[in-house]
Amino acid sequence: MKRPELLTRLLITATLLGVVALPLWAWVSVLSNVEEPLIHASIAESGGWSPDVIQAKVGEPLHLKFTSDDVMHGFAVGQMEMQPVDIEPGKVSETTLTFTKPGIYTFFCTRWCGINHWRMRGTLEVSGEPTAPETVSPALYVTLGLNLDAPHLADAVPAEKPSAARGMGLLHQISNLPVDQSADYYRSHSPSQVFQDLSTSGLTDSQRWEVVAALWAQNTSPAALAEGGEIYAQNCAACHGETGSGNGVFADDLAARGEASMQAMSGSMDMSMQTPASFSDPQRMLGASPALLQGKILRGGMGTGMPMWGSIFTDEQIWNVIAYLYSFQFDYSK
Ligand code: HEC
Ligand SMILES: [Cu+2]
Structure with missing residues (x-):
């Protein structure tokens, strides 16, 4: 290539860059700096989230700004690794989220802002192609x-x-116990079914229960129980009580409020309010398999005031x- 020709080309390229690319770049940067609408949080009785439907695209950062119209609230998106955002009255807080999978996500309040706190939920509609492979399998209670x-x-x-400690001793001492130590067996059996399965073991009733406690302990870990306990304290204790006995601070309110505090869902007409289940009641808890409890937690509703959690937790x-709920029934101390 001859020298003048190269120069001309360079000149033309530079001019094009100036004429087309620069304004384009400026325009794009203006666009991306457009003020995002402020999302207002208020207690469920005054409307909850506004707006309560947000759109996003896979792979594109979603910038959100919040403020509160009344008390302290919090923002988090279900099934997503993220730091919850505190939302205070008179202040603006923000966060940026990027989604890897399309779908309908649930966002929710993370601060107990009142009796209907758990009703403060909204929808995040994420469109686009998944950037990570999806693995969706039906819940165990369905299978x-x-x-x-x-x-x-x-x-x-x-x-x-x-x-559980004494049961662990028995598990190690007695070689041919008629129980299965797999996670599948644990998840699909209630403690009382396992107690029945142990009827041919030659153990006393209290020893059989100890073996059941050991199997339940084996299928969790101190770290998992600690995480379960944290989730429980933040999301469940206000209704079900710190000690699991169904007497949380909101339990009386729930019963008194009746219809008013029911979860808005189809079929809510047939609902009757109940006091929250007591996890310290052995008959109830020892008769329920992990799979059954999973179903109840995922689905919620139950014609009562139990929220659905399927779209919130992994x-x-x-x-x-x-695993933490069963710790109200079994002694896991060493
Ligand atoms: C707003 C109050 C409220 C909150 C918050 C709440 N629950 Fe419930 N829950 C209820 C009520 C009411 C019932 C129904 C009582 C019944 O069926 O006996 C219930 C029932 C249940 C049951 C069924 C028990 C059974 O034996 O049938 C499980 C399991 C459960 N809740 C777990 C949870 C977990 C886990 C959380 C927190 C992540 C939670 N609940 C948060 C009110 C609540
Ligand atoms: Cu709130």
């Missing part, structure tokens, strides 16, 4: 065909809280909170 609404009371309960978080 097992469990009827979540059937009564599930245990027909036998232990005389006292069974010790599978692992739900198994951990279930």
